Amino acid sequence: MPPESIPAAATDAAPAAAAPLLSVSGLTVSFDTPRGRASAINGVDFTLKRGELLCLLGESGSGKSVTLRALMRLLPERRSRVAGSVLLNGEDVYRLPERRMERLRGKAISMVFQEPMLALDPVYTIGQQIAETIVRHEGTSAAEAERRALELLEKVQIPSAKRRLHAYPHEMSGGMRQRAMIALALSCNPSLLLADEPTTALDATVQMQILLLLRQLQAELDMAVILVTHDIGVAAETADRVAVMYAGRFVELGSARQVLKDPRHPYTAGLLASTVQGDMRGRPLDTIPGAPPDLTALPPGCAYAPRCPYGDGSTLTASPPEVWLEPGRMARCVRAKAMAGATAVAD
Amino acid sequence: MFAYILRRILYIVPIALGVTLLVFALVHIAPGDPLNAVVGPDAPAEVVESLRRAYGFDRPLPVQYLIYLGNVLTGDLGQSVATGRPVVADLGRALGNTLILSVGAAIVGFTSGILLGALAGWHRGGLTDRLATLVTVIGVSVPHYWLGMVLVIVMAVELNLLPAMGMAPGGEGWGFTTTHLKHAVLPVITMSVIPMGIVARSVRATVAEVLQQEFVQALRAKGLGRGPVLRHVVRNVAPTIVSVLGLQFGYLLGGSILIETVFSWPGTGFLLNEAIFKRDIPLLQGTILMLGLFFVLLNLLVDIAQAALDPRMRRS
Numbered sequence: 001m002p003p004e005s006i007p008a009a010a011t012d013a014a015p016a017a018a019a020p021l022l023s024v025s026g027l028t029v030s031f032d033t034p035r036g037r038a039s040a041i042n043g044v045d046f047t048l049k050r051g052e053l054l055c056l057l058g059e060s061g062s063g064k065s066v067t068l069r070a071l072m073r074l075l076p077e078r079r080s081r082v083a084g085s086v087l088l089n090g091e092d093v094y095r096l097p098e099r100r101m102e103r104l105r106g107k108a109i110s111m112v113f114q115e116p117m118l119a120l121d122p123v124y125t126i127g128q129q130i131a132e133t134i135v136r137h138e139g140t141s142a143a144e145a146e147r148r149a150l151e152l153l154e155k156v157q158i159p160s161a162k163r164r165l166h167a168y169p170h171e172m173s174g175g176m177r178q179r180a181m182i183a184l185a186l187s188c189n190p191s192l193l194l195a196d197e198p199t200t201a202l203d204a205t206v207q208m209q210i211l212l213l214l215r216q217l218q219a220e221l222d223m224a225v226i227l228v229t230h231d232i233g234v235a236a237e238t239a240d241r242v243a244v245m246y247a248g249r250f251v252e253l254g255s256a257r258q259v260l261k262d263p264r265h266p267y268t269a270g271l272l273a274s275t276v277q278g279d280m281r282g283r284p285l286d287t288i289p290g291a292p293p294d295l296t297a298l299p300p301g302c303a304y305a306p307r308c309p310y311g312d313g314s315t316l317t318a319s320p321p322e323v324w325l326e327p328g329r330m331a332r333c334v335r336a337k338a339m340a341g342a343t344a345v346a347d
Numbered sequence: 348m349f350a351y352i353l354r355r356i357l358y359i360v361p362i363a364l365g366v367t368l369l370v371f372a373l374v375h376i377a378p379g380d381p382l383n384a385v386v387g388p389d390a391p392a393e394v395v396e397s398l399r400r401a402y403g404f405d406r407p408l409p410v411q412y413l414i415y416l417g418n419v420l421t422g423d424l425g426q427s428v429a430t431g432r433p434v435v436a437d438l439g440r441a442l443g444n445t446l447i448l449s450v451g452a453a454i455v456g457f458t459s460g461i462l463l464g465a466l467a468g469w470h471r472g473g474l475t476d477r478l479a480t481l482v483t484v485i486g487v488s489v490p491h492y493w494l495g496m497v498l499v500i501v502m503a504v505e506l507n508l509l510p511a512m513g514m515a516p517g518g519e520g521w522g523f524t525t526t527h528l529k530h531a532v533l534p535v536i537t538m539s540v541i542p543m544g545i546v547a548r549s550v551r552a553t554v555a556e557v558l559q560q561e562f563v564q565a566l567r568a569k570g571l572g573r574g575p576v577l578r579h580v581v582r583n584v585a586p587t588i589v590s591v592l593g594l595q596f597g598y599l600l601g602g603s604i605l606i607e608t609v610f611s612w613p614g615t616g617f618l619l620n621e622a623i624f625k626r627d628i629p630l631l632q633g634t635i636l637m638l639g640l641f642f643v644l645l646n647l648l649v650d651i652a653q654a655a656l657d658p659r660m661r662r663s
Contacts, residue, residue, distance in 0.1 A: 074568055099572070106570030119565040123582050123657055133569045168658040184569070 019090060020047035021191055021224050022071070026084035029063075029070050029248075038295040040066045042248040044084075050191065053218055053225045055239035055256065057232065057271070061292055063248040064228040065114075068194045071226070072109055073101055088192065107137045110185040114197040116177035120169040126153070126180045127165035130187050137188045152183035156213060175206035179213065186217065193218070195227045199234065211238055232275045236260050241328070244268045247293050247303035254329040264323075264331035264339045267304045302333070310335055348654065351661050355650050359643060366639040370632050371415050375408075377628070419636065425629035429621075434633035437618065442637065444514065445607070445614030448534055449599035456539030457546055457592055464550025471555045479547065486544030492605040495537040499609070502533060509533055512611040534610040538603060542595040549591045550584065557583045586657040593649035597642045
């Protein structure tokens, strides 16, 4: 990397404060698979301010989790190709040497995984795993790190935290494990927290508690959060802004209210119509016909065109541009303006 | 943990009793009259009858078993029919000799197997993996008595670098001298090949499996570098590998009839071979009992080690 870029980023403290915390542009990710090259992310651009909560909404395979991993540069280097830039605090994540990147992971940017049972090391205690991160990034003594770990467990409201410190992951309930995972992710006060479907593996009642906890901690610590979910309810409940993903692209972006009340992309509209919201007793749910596209053979035009109820054939061959309806409000559809109020969402 | 260990130790008692019962039954399962080995088939009936009484074969079976068990518990494994020496003495010497070979083979085979397997698992699908897999497949496929003979022909006969057989120039007796170590080289290498292959294969599979688990990515997401991640992987691989190593060491302790015969190494395999051919039932019983008990003990140690390494095992 160019040596002058480190001091530049470090000394320009004043503009950096006004600049976005995270700025992603032209991000593409593809994987080598036995069936050919799969294009998982096909050009993602967005910025995130400090303390903001962005929800990535979409079905399985739309590229939400890959986006999160790409932001942390966690994708397997041998099998994946990443292009574009990810600027965190003005530093391009993909131009840092691996050693510097390791210093950022778990400190400036950290991740909460979907299945804490799988994401926690089964043969280390919760306390050891949290303390390890603190020692790694802050070089504190083991005793100090353990004291901090206890504080963190209390912060995420784990009952009898002192005892849980010495518990192994398999000795805790699912909700408790996810709390521990969150404590681990927060251990070094990250400015950006990535949460990959953090409530999917949990019971419905526990889901709500975890979301509330995340929301509360986010406000308390002034963290930016990117929350990946396929659950519209989760997005509505937590997000400042929502980005809807389809076939590795943002097809719609805007404030939670705008996107969920006034969708301007047929896919978002379809997603909303296929979800239970409010009182829908006695009314059948719509479904989106067809299936998501094969990522190894994406169509040349709009990836949603084959399933689109408004499709007239023109978008099958030519990819629609991003249509900016107002600052911060985007839909990648030729009908973005015409869609206004097109869907009656029960409220 | 303490309760777990106590429970495992208690489980040993019925298993060990089962082993003694099987070994005791051996005399009666084996075809032919056990006394035939002592006296010829044409011995006078009254001689056979008095021997039968002397060996206690005229008593009811349960009583015979209890007497046998009592003897075993007091360390009396009977006398060899062939030599008249106490079985315990012969067995002790043979076990010592086999121990030299098996510890040597364990050191060579386990280290090379773990290294090969770890490299292959870490670089799964790469060139290292394919090379390591080739070596391990050859290791488990080549008949080791054949390998032993080839090694003798090449290293001893053709190149004249190492002695071909025996523990020492004068026959038996061991000491840690260059001469003795030289005698051990070929049998140790021959014996280490199979455990090397088996250990390498399980290490490769376990490492590859652990590396695929999400927590490895989560460890990287915490900011850990290669070294610390590797430490976590080792801790997760260890319980499985310990059990494989324990089992393989058990097989090694049994000695190898073929290898000890090829190299004229007076160990347990050699002893077993002799006992079988001479129909030396007390010697056979004693050897099998000892090896069986070793196996049971080794399994206990493996269970305890596994529980110490993997907290999930402590509950069951």
